[in-house]
Amino acid sequence: MESRNTQLAVGFFVIIGxxxxxxxGLRAAxxxxxxxxxxxxxxxxxxxxxxxxxxxxxxxxxxxxxRVTRITLDGDYYEPLVEMTISKDYDEFxxxxxxxxxxxxxxxxxxxxxxxxxxxxxxxxxxxxxYIHDTKSALVLEDLIGQFLFSQGNx
Amino acid sequence: xxxRVASLGKTILxxxxxxxxxxxxxxxxxxxxxxxxxxxxxxxxxxxxxxVLSLVIIIVSGLFIGMVLGLQGYTILVDFGAEQSLGPMVAxxxxxxxxxxxxxxxxxxxxxxxxxxEIGLMKATEQLSSLEMMAVDPLRRVISPRFWAGFYSxxxxxxxxxxxxxxxxxxxxxxxxxxxxxxxxxxxQSNVEWGQDILNGIIKSLVFAFTVxxxxxxxxxxxxxxxxxxxxxxxxxxxxxxxxxLGLDFVLTALMFG
Numbered sequence: 001m002e003s004r005n006t007q008l009a010v011g012f013f014v015i016i017g018x019x020x021x022x023x024x025g026l027r028a029a030x031x032x033x034x035x036x037x038x039x040x041x042x043x044x045x046x047x048x049x050x051x052x053x054x055x056x057x058x059x060x061x062x063x064x065x066x067r068v069t070r071i072t073l074d075g076d077y078y079e080p081l082v083e084m085t086i087s088k089d090y091d092e093f094x095x096x097x098x099x100x101x102x103x104x105x106x107x108x109x110x111x112x113x114x115x116x117x118x119x120x121x122x123x124x125x126x127x128x129x130x131y132i133h134d135t136k137s138a139l140v141l142e143d144l145i146g147q148f149l150f151s152q153g154n155x
Numbered sequence: 156x157x158x159r160v161a162s163l164g165k166t167i168l169x170x171x172x173x174x175x176x177x178x179x180x181x182x183x184x185x186x187x188x189x190x191x192x193x194x195x196x197x198x199x200x201x202x203x204x205x206x207v208l209s210l211v212i213i214i215v216s217g218l219f220i221g222m223v224l225g226l227q228g229y230t231i232l233v234d235f236g237a238e239q240s241l242g243p244m245v246a247x248x249x250x251x252x253x254x255x256x257x258x259x260x261x262x263x264x265x266x267x268x269x270x271x272x273e274i275g276l277m278k279a280t281e282q283l284s285s286l287e288m289m290a291v292d293p294l295r296r297v298i299s300p301r302f303w304a305g306f307y308s309x310x311x312x313x314x315x316x317x318x319x320x321x322x323x324x325x326x327x328x329x330x331x332x333x334x335x336x337x338x339x340x341x342x343x344q345s346n347v348e349w350g351q352d353i354l355n356g357i358i359k360s361l362v363f364a365f366t367v368x369x370x371x372x373x374x375x376x377x378x379x380x381x382x383x384x385x386x387x388x389x390x391x392x393x394x395x396x397x398x399x400x401l402g403l404d405f406v407l408t409a410l411m412f413g
């Protein structure tokens with residue numbers, strides 16, 4: 001019977017371990033939008049991306065719809081080009097949509113805010129690989145302070 | 156002068172010989188025809204004494220470390236009005252570092268020393284030689300099940316440690332100090348990633364499991380078969396294993412998160 005009790009204890013040990021792993025996976029980790037299910041890519045050029053990083057979220061009205069997957073410099077003038085991977089659940093953005101780089105909270109991390117544009121007969125929908133042209137760059141605190149000091153000096 | 160150089164050379168030669176012995180022992184214990192029917196009960200027995208009996212210390216220390224993290228994190232974060240970040244702070248520090256490392260240190264102290272002492276005593280009382288006399292390979296019969304038991308048990312223990320620690324942080328942060336429950340879990344979920352954090356933590360604890368168990372078995376199997384020798388070997392197991400874990404942890408962290 002000794003051996004049976006041992007086996008029972010080891011069995012319970014393994015079960016507890018697996019349950020703990022499930023708890024970590026389901027309760028503590030994210031099941032993120034961009035990594036499962038179908039996605040498509042959108043691109044946007046900015047003047048300055050500030051502190052945006054790969055894997056930063058793309059949000060519509062605060063809801064995460066995708067993630068930044070690649071940041072490169074593009075074109076003759078080396079403009080930052082951001083590749084966003086958006087979930088196929090949200091594939092009805094018009095090409096009058098705009099993106100801006102926002103900061104969550106005063107010191108928080110930066111993310112891309114996507115504002116859906118109007119829809120009428122003249123605009124087309126964004127497809128895989130399309131560019132969003134209406135972009136607003138990140139707010140760089142140093143630039144703001146510089147502008148403020150400059151405008152103070154003019155008075 | 157020459158004596159000093161000679162003693163330095165002897166130390167180096169000894170340590171290389173020790174590493175070689177350990178490698179040969181591991182290879183001979185692990186390589187060979189698996190005999191599931193014979194080794195399964197042995198593995199169960201060792202999983203019980205190495206894994207199940209370590210559960211209490213792992214759960215209790217996990218709970219307390221999680222609670223301390225919650226308390227310390229809260230008093231610092233609340234100054235910046237960022238107490239919502241308590242969840243990811245507790246979860247990330249447990250999953251990435253404290254879970255695997257503290258489990259490995261506790262495991263070295265609780266199970267590693269026991270393994271060394273047990274095998275050392277088997278050697279001192281010539282049980283290992285008796286096994287050989289009966290044509291039973293002590294490496295396959297004694298070392299191999301203990302190695303696999305440690306290798307399988309420690310990742311499980313580390314996962315349990317992290318889960319219990321997160322619960323401890325939740326108890327202190329949410330239940331006691333009044334961090335918003337929704338924010339605690341949702342900010343944690345948006346910051347913790349399955350592959351980057353949880354999987355890397357498990358890989359870490361697998362590496363630590365391999366190292367600690369291997370060191371413990373080697374120290375026991377190659378100890379001087381006297382009471383002084385066994386006590387030295389046991390001490391040396393805990394010290395070497397702890398140092399190896401901490402050093403490896405830095406390397407692994409640099410590779411994974413650097």
